[in-house]
Amino acid sequence: MTLLRHGIQVTPPRGWDARIYLRDAGPGERTHPILHAATVRLPGDRGDYGSNVVTALGSDDAFVALLEFDAEAARSNLFAASGLPRVSARDLRPQTLHRTLPGQSGLQMFFHVKARAFSLYVVVGAHSRRLFTMPRVQQLLGSIRLEA
Amino acid sequence: MWVDHLAGALAGRTSRRGFLARTAVVGAALAADPVNYVLRPASAYSSVCGDGASCSSGWTAFCVTVNKGVNQCPPGSFAAGWWKADHASVCGGRARYYVDCNASCIHGQPGHYSCHCRCAPGTTCDKRRTCCNQFRYGQCHQEVHCYGPVVCRVVSCVPPWVWAHCSKSAATDNRTLTHSAPDLPHHYDAVEARYVALHGHASPLGASVGPRQSLAGGLMQNYQHGLIAWSPHTIAAMLRATAVGYLHTGGPAGSYGFPTHDERPTTDGLARLGLLQHGCVYAGGGIVVHTPAGAWLPRWIWLCDHSSNVGRPTSHMIASVGQGHVGAFQHGALFSAAATGVRLVSGDCYTHYVSLGRESSPLGYPTSDTASTPDNRGTWTSYADGVIVSRPDIGTWEILGAVYGYWRDSGSFSSPLGYPTSAQQATSKPDAGVAHFEHGDVYTSASLGTHAVLPPLLDVYVQNNRDSGPLGLPIGDATTSGSLTVQQFEGGSITYDAGTGTTTVTLSTPSSGTG
Numbered sequence: 001m002t003l004l005r006h007g008i009q010v011t012p013p014r015g016w017d018a019r020i021y022l023r024d025a026g027p028g029e030r031t032h033p034i035l036h037a038a039t040v041r042l043p044g045d046r047g048d049y050g051s052n053v054v055t056a057l058g059s060d061d062a063f064v065a066l067l068e069f070d071a072e073a074a075r076s077n078l079f080a081a082s083g084l085p086r087v088s089a090r091d092l093r094p095q096t097l098h099r100t101l102p103g104q105s106g107l108q109m110f111f112h113v114k115a116r117a118f119s120l121y122v123v124v125g126a127h128s129r130r131l132f133t134m135p136r137v138q139q140l141l142g143s144i145r146l147e148a
Numbered sequence: 149m150w151v152d153h154l155a156g157a158l159a160g161r162t163s164r165r166g167f168l169a170r171t172a173v174v175g176a177a178l179a180a181d182p183v184n185y186v187l188r189p190a191s192a193y194s195s196v197c198g199d200g201a202s203c204s205s206g207w208t209a210f211c212v213t214v215n216k217g218v219n220q221c222p223p224g225s226f227a228a229g230w231w232k233a234d235h236a237s238v239c240g241g242r243a244r245y246y247v248d249c250n251a252s253c254i255h256g257q258p259g260h261y262s263c264h265c266r267c268a269p270g271t272t273c274d275k276r277r278t279c280c281n282q283f284r285y286g287q288c289h290q291e292v293h294c295y296g297p298v299v300c301r302v303v304s305c306v307p308p309w310v311w312a313h314c315s316k317s318a319a320t321d322n323r324t325l326t327h328s329a330p331d332l333p334h335h336y337d338a339v340e341a342r343y344v345a346l347h348g349h350a351s352p353l354g355a356s357v358g359p360r361q362s363l364a365g366g367l368m369q370n371y372q373h374g375l376i377a378w379s380p381h382t383i384a385a386m387l388r389a390t391a392v393g394y395l396h397t398g399g400p401a402g403s404y405g406f407p408t409h410d411e412r413p414t415t416d417g418l419a420r421l422g423l424l425q426h427g428c429v430y431a432g433g434g435i436v437v438h439t440p441a442g443a444w445l446p447r448w449i450w451l452c453d454h455s456s457n458v459g460r461p462t463s464h465m466i467a468s469v470g471q472g473h474v475g476a477f478q479h480g481a482l483f484s485a486a487a488t489g490v491r492l493v494s495g496d497c498y499t500h501y502v503s504l505g506r507e508s509s510p511l512g513y514p515t516s517d518t519a520s521t522p523d524n525r526g527t528w529t530s531y532a533d534g535v536i537v538s539r540p541d542i543g544t545w546e547i548l549g550a551v552y553g554y555w556r557d558s559g560s561f562s563s564p565l566g567y568p569t570s571a572q573q574a575t576s577k578p579d580a581g582v583a584h585f586e587h588g589d590v591y592t593s594a595s596l597g598t599h600a601v602l603p604p605l606l607d608v609y610v611q612n613n614r615d616s617g618p619l620g621l622p623i624g625d626a627t628t629s630g631s632l633t634v635q636q637f638e639g640g641s642i643t644y645d646a647g648t649g650t651t652t653v654t655l656s657t658p659s660s661g662t663g
Contacts, residue, residue, distance in 0.1 A: 047321030076290035100206035
């Protein structure tokens, strides 16, 4: 099943739960679409970078978050990289985590597609199993299309 | 106070340092969440620091924990991104914002930064990690490409785009709603509401420093550039430049009480004033002074507001002799005593007053402000038993006691004597003194009284060696009858005949002279 919302398209491989959502903006804020995908069921009360999801990851599980930012960010140094990154197991680091949990590792990359700025964040349940997990993540990422 | 007592009792649920640390945490727990802490099986740490406060929980510590109590990114880090937790009671039900401070890359080189991964140090319950999680929320300082791990988290009830270089692009993580630390506010109280109204970190106060303090029935919070204090009887008032002076007085627990207004600029815009329940603090020109409340306070404030008059205050208003109070200014001083009122002595009169010993001198406290003389040629200040008169061409002199009374009763500046030209001086007689005036001398003696010697008799008196001569001291004022003016002295008299213009000295003894 393909999801397409807010210019983000994903076709989750078998075994992945995926959501594309846009939070209501609070006073003064701007909100942007977020894609969450995980090999576990996504709870409703999850944080944008995976709180309440990453704690549920088993050794062979993975969580992916793709967050969009303001369009102006696309021209900034932080988002200078162009195009959805190609990732590998070598990119995973135990310290590259929003919240460090034992055994897990992650990666984070900022990039832009045309005038859209994004952050890609990936967590795998066990760093020791990353060579197994990463292909599943790559398969998911390969299904993502970002409209300009 | 009940928190203090209860904290001591409950801390018993185990060295001195450990006890003090536990007591502090228990006290904060009671203040933060008393019902839950007392009634539910939760530790003080979890009540104060919230979920996931241990190092192994994987979360990052708050900046107040690792930055000496300052709710700000520490040196070597920068605001790199933010998120919020909705419906935070500590923010009055609105969102609570968290700003990650990521380590700055040294010389822009990835992997080079000045911190290392560890658990937060000290006895705090916020044992979360610092400089471990290589992660970035990404909405702040997007011009900075290189970053290290998150050093700590700043929290605020004010959106970060208001006070940091961040975009409004929101991220949410309600899981962190209960995360806290002892040095962060645990209630949306009057102090926090005021701080938020001032735009938090963007306010002139800057970041909070240290915990909320319960003092004297009210609350106080220190910030980088001042404080906010509140009591049930006063507003949550902000002090900045005057904060140090206020704390010097003891703060809310001192005798000056709580601030009653926000600190304000003086009318002349040169300084700041902090108005307190029982006093006032002045800060300006590199000096901070204060005064307790008293009869002098309105005048003291007025003088601070208008420093062009006697300059800035240079001392606290302090108690002095005779239950009076004195506060010095650059060019004068304000005196207050029950018997003499609130008086300002300034200029040359003040300088002379100081040289005499000020209120400790025989003049005592002033009974008037320093004012211009009737002919506007000089200035003068009156005292209970004396006066200081200043005129540029004749100098500044004090007149005391009987001479002062004589001059005053003669019409002071309107008298034939005119301005004093000397202080009282000794004479050849041990119990007598003399003060010189523009147009005469006044002699005073305990036994002979106080009498002036005026021209033209004075010229002859001088020729006859004044009191050292055969005439001695005057024993009465001159009297005029027809063309004759006569004045009696101890050793004779001087007579002036206006008809002939002659002056005659008549001595009681055979020797005599003529002017």
